[in-house]
Structure formats: C-alpha cells, structure tokens
Amino acid sequence: MPVIPINYYIFLSLALFTIGIVGVLTRRNAIIIFMCIELMLNAVNVLLVAFSKMHHVAAFALDRATTAGTEAQLFVFFIMVVAAAEVTVGLAIIVMLYRNIHSVDINFLNRLKH
Amino acid sequence: MNAIILSALWGVLMMYTGFATKNTRTVSVVALLGVLAVLVVNWMEYLGVSFFNIDTKGMLAYNGFGLIFNTVVLFSTLVYFLLSGREIEKAGKTPSDLYALIFFILSGISIIAGFKSLLMLFIGIEIISIPLYVLAGSDKSNLKSNEAALKYFLMGSFSTGIMLMGIAFLYGDAGTFYLEGINAGLGALTPMKAIGMVLLLASMSFKVSAAPFHFWTPDVYDGTPTVFTSFMATIVKAAGFFAFLKLFETAFGKFQADWQVLMAVVATLTLVIGNITAVFQQSVKRMLSYSSIAQAGFMLLGVFAMNIFAKQGMILYFAAYSVATIGIFAVLSKFKDHSIDAFNGFAKKHPLVAFSMLICILSLAGIPLTAGFFAKYYMLLAVIKDGNFIWLAIVAILCAAVSVYYYFRVVQAMYFKDPSNEEEIEFSPSFRFILLGVAIIILVLGIHPDYLTGLL
Numbered sequence: 001m002p003v004i005p006i007n008y009y010i011f012l013s014l015a016l017f018t019i020g021i022v023g024v025l026t027r028r029n030a031i032i033i034f035m036c037i038e039l040m041l042n043a044v045n046v047l048l049v050a051f052s053k054m055h056h057v058a059a060f061a062l063d064r065a066t067t068a069g070t071e072a073q074l075f076v077f078f079i080m081v082v083a084a085a086e087v088t089v090g091l092a093i094i095v096m097l098y099r100n101i102h103s104v105d106i107n108f109l110n111r112l113k114h
Numbered sequence: 115m116n117a118i119i120l121s122a123l124w125g126v127l128m129m130y131t132g133f134a135t136k137n138t139r140t141v142s143v144v145a146l147l148g149v150l151a152v153l154v155v156n157w158m159e160y161l162g163v164s165f166f167n168i169d170t171k172g173m174l175a176y177n178g179f180g181l182i183f184n185t186v187v188l189f190s191t192l193v194y195f196l197l198s199g200r201e202i203e204k205a206g207k208t209p210s211d212l213y214a215l216i217f218f219i220l221s222g223i224s225i226i227a228g229f230k231s232l233l234m235l236f237i238g239i240e241i242i243s244i245p246l247y248v249l250a251g252s253d254k255s256n257l258k259s260n261e262a263a264l265k266y267f268l269m270g271s272f273s274t275g276i277m278l279m280g281i282a283f284l285y286g287d288a289g290t291f292y293l294e295g296i297n298a299g300l301g302a303l304t305p306m307k308a309i310g311m312v313l314l315l316a317s318m319s320f321k322v323s324a325a326p327f328h329f330w331t332p333d334v335y336d337g338t339p340t341v342f343t344s345f346m347a348t349i350v351k352a353a354g355f356f357a358f359l360k361l362f363e364t365a366f367g368k369f370q371a372d373w374q375v376l377m378a379v380v381a382t383l384t385l386v387i388g389n390i391t392a393v394f395q396q397s398v399k400r401m402l403s404y405s406s407i408a409q410a411g412f413m414l415l416g417v418f419a420m421n422i423f424a425k426q427g428m429i430l431y432f433a434a435y436s437v438a439t440i441g442i443f444a445v446l447s448k449f450k451d452h453s454i455d456a457f458n459g460f461a462k463k464h465p466l467v468a469f470s471m472l473i474c475i476l477s478l479a480g481i482p483l484t485a486g487f488f489a490k491y492y493m494l495l496a497v498i499k500d501g502n503f504i505w506l507a508i509v510a511i512l513c514a515a516v517s518v519y520y521y522f523r524v525v526q527a528m529y530f531k532d533p534s535n536e537e538e539i540e541f542s543p544s545f546r547f548i549l550l551g552v553a554i555i556i557l558v559l560g561i562h563p564d565y566l567t568g569l570l
Contacts, residue, residue: 078237090267093264
C-alpha cells in the first residue's frame, strides 16, 4: 500500500487553517466567523492524527509493542470536547446578542469604541 | 492537586447553594468559605500534605514556585470576594452561578500552576477562558456587555486555534507533549519547532493582552461589568503570565537566545502602546484597562529574562498588581459614572477610602515604599542581570515615568479638586477596613518584599 508522505497532510492542514484565519479576519457574520474558528480547530485535528501515525510508524519499526502516537489521538478528543464546550457558550452569546439587536453582524461591535 | 479538586467541587456546591437559599448574602458567605478552604488546602500542599495522589503520568506536578503562585492568586481572590461580594450579588439574577463560574476558573488556574504537558496547558487555559466568556456577558440586557462577551469569545477561541496549531507542530517535531521532551534532544532549532514556538508566543500574547495582540483588551474590559473586569484584569492575567513564563522556561529554555529578540520587541511595543494610549483616556475604567496592558509589558520583562530575579519579581508583581487593581476596581464599581471627574473631591467625602486608594495607585505607579516599586525593581534587575538588551530596561523606566502622569490624574482629582459629583456613594464600614487592610498589605510588601520572595 502506498504511503502518503507527511508533507501532504501538513499542506492540507495548513490550507484549512489559513482558510479559517482568512474567514475570521474578513467575514462580518458572527456565525460564519464561528464556523471558521471550528475549521481552524479541525485543521489541527487532522494534523495531530497525521503526526500521531507518523510517530507510531517510526516507533513500530523498532518495537512492535509501542504505544507511541496514542497521546496525539487522545489530544484530538480533548480538542473535540473543548470545541463542543465553546460551541455551547458561543452560540448562547450569539443568541443573546440576536435577542437584543436582531442581527449577528459584528460591525455592530464598533459601537463600543465611542 | 488539592486546590484543583476542591475548587471544582466547590463550584458544583455553589450551584446547589442557589437552589437551597434565595438569600444572596448566604451565597457570598459560602463562596468566601470556599475560597478560604481552597487557600488552606493549597498551603497544606506547599507544606507537604497532599490529600489526593492521582497518577497523572507526570502531566501535572507542583513545585514551590507553582504553589506560591497559586497561593497568591487564591489570596487575591479572597480579597476580591471580600471587597466586591456585594457587586457580584447585584450583577445577575443568580449570584450563585457567577460564583460557581469563578470557582471553575480557579480550578483552571490551579491546573496552570502545575502543568508539565501541553495537553494540561491547553485544558487549563480553556477552563479559565470558557467561564470568563459567560462572566463577560453576564449583564444580559446591556449591549456593551453583549459586545464584550462576543468579542472576547471570538478573540479567545481564535487565539486558542493558533495555540493548538503551535502545539501540533511541536508534537510533530518532538513526538511528545511533555515540556521536558520538547526541550530535550539536540540544541538546534528545527523549522517545525520554530513555527510552533512563534505560534505559541503569539497566542500567549493574545491571552495576556500583549501588543500587537492587545486590541481586544480595552473594548472587552470596558464592556464587561466592572466587578468581572477586576477579576479578568488581575487574577486571570496573572495565570496567563504564569503559563507564559513556565512554558517558555521549561519547553524553550534552551532556545532562549532565539526567542529573546521577539520577546524584547513584544515587551517594548506593549510598554509603549499601553502607556502612551492610557494618557489620553478620560474614563478611569478605560484608563485602567490600558494600564493593565502597560503593566503586562513590565511582566513580559520577567518572561524575557527568566532568571531567579524574574521569578521572584513575577510573584511580587502578581501580588502587588492584583491586590492594588482589585482595590481600585472595587471602589470604581460603586460609581455609576466612570470618568475621572467623578473622583473630584473624593478625599473630602471619604478620606479613609481615598487614602487606601491612593496607596493602591502609588503601588501601580511604582513609587517607593509600596509593593509596586519592588515589583518593578525586580523586573529591571532581571533584565540588567540578563545583560543582552540593556536598552529594554531604559525603555521600561521611561514608560514607568509616563505612567505616573495618568495615575496621578486620579490622585489630583481626588485630593486637589472641589467636589462636582452629586452622586452619593455609601461605603460600609467593613468595606473601608478591608480596603485599608489592602493598603497595609501593599505597604508591608513595599518595605519587606522578602516576606514573599523569600518563600521561593
């Protein structure tokens, strides 16, 4: 079975991450910004799983009973849990804002500066 | 370990207290007892008595520095509860929930005090941040509070994303999340490690509101209800700095020569931007949020130098800055009008409160005989002993001189102007004496900083 080089995963993940960053910086809708943040977190998940496999394969060649690489997969679960917690709080904040101003546009935030 | 478990459990207890009693005073007393209990068990751990022996695979381990830091933070929280308890009771419909969130934040801070792995760093920072988003938006009908919550939430999760990317790159390079594992191996800085390090530097700068990542701070601090701004600007910021220091000391200590230039630039920018912008503020609350950026610049000097003076100075800085800022915010939160003019003639009406506040302000400005002076002194000493960037110390001293100007505008309004504010403010006797106690602590630490630094 041909092995996909790790560079491909790094580029994929960096591309997703960059899309996320550009989205956060350019979009004005709070929900879409929020989706872009989730995209950033998921780009990290992809990268961590790929690195996990990479370290596992390297250690497996030396020792067949190795557990190297498992911690990154555990980390991915933690990221998912934390992302879920952030979603609950974040959506609650956006709903609270929507109830008050009937919009989720963050241009509204500029009002604070005055 | 004691503090993590007890504060998390006490947070759950606080939520149930809301069901058990409708009397908000009782809720405050339970919270006060809770933070006192956490403080005691944390101190017992320092003395070597640990109630929980959980195998964390070396991901959490406490040393003296971490436990002293945690004690300072918990003590500041105690002072915060004593001074601002009344305001927390008024902040929402159910103060028990707000107290519960604060206890969860304390649990996160206790994780930060002992992290040995990037996983624990991430979990700790998130446990601190997520309840804070809720606290920032706790005044639900106030648009400013809504905006602060949304802005803080978006910026906070954005910086979390950057931090995670940094962690992923470090893992890819080292194959481990342990801080020591990242520092181990050959001395060379590989490209992946460098990317990870810069991303972590950026995200930690976000969390501690260092320039050029400070732009969210004034808006968020201004919009958040004043009681919670006080908590955010002091205790949470101290935790951010502790994480910053520990991460860069343990994981990147060997590459200090590589990142010191970056850190020097960030510290200079933070000092200059924070101090210069604070001069132009008309609102005390906004002035204090810029001053918190300026003080962050000083604390960054400790992260920059990272020697024994820096560590001692950090602990002293956390104590001096947190306690003084909590005191000023506690007085400020009684005012409806947050402009500097609101303080006109304050000393004539409330001499004792004004005097205590004067001591707090002098400490923030770094005048001798107050704790703030020695805190700044230790930071400068650390930079000079480090010897690489002496100009950084000069910039810091000039910025400290600028800071005296905007702090003294408040003093001038309090002591040398005639009362123009019709607002009648009541201070209970207990509030006055606790605030005087805060001033006495600042003076004692200003004469004997060794009471605190000697513990390390």
